[in-house]
Amino acid sequence: MKRYDKAILVALIVVFGAGIFYTASGALSTYVTIAEAKESNRTVQVKGTAVTGSMRQIDNNSFSFELEDMSGSVFTVTYEGALPVNLFESDYAVVKGRFNDDTFMADSILVKCPSKFQSAKK
Secondary structure, eight states: OOHHHHHHHHHHHHHHHHHHHHHHHHHTOOBOOHHHHHHOSSOEEEEEEEOTTOOEEEETTEEEEEEEETTSOEEEEEEESOOOTTTTTSSEEEEEEEEETTEEEEEEEEEEOGGGGSOOOO
């Protein structure tokens, strides 16, 4: 193998390694509290429970609701997209996004459905 070929191979390994690291670090981000999310200027994940009766339709494709995080703080979440099924009946929801003033602008919402993971009673 020529010196030029080795340099190209090393460069490709470094580029692909950096890409894998960048992708994995985003997927492995941990949950933060509201206070930590407000201080952060980056995209974060907050785990909490959607407050029943707090949903407000903004327009045809966006809505807002209140979420209580695991520390008990309540904040407003705005999301552009379809309302997740069972958002208000789920054990918890995870919102991923960032704060804009006093509103959390969610990029995605994940909902944990309790019945999906429970065994059937006989």
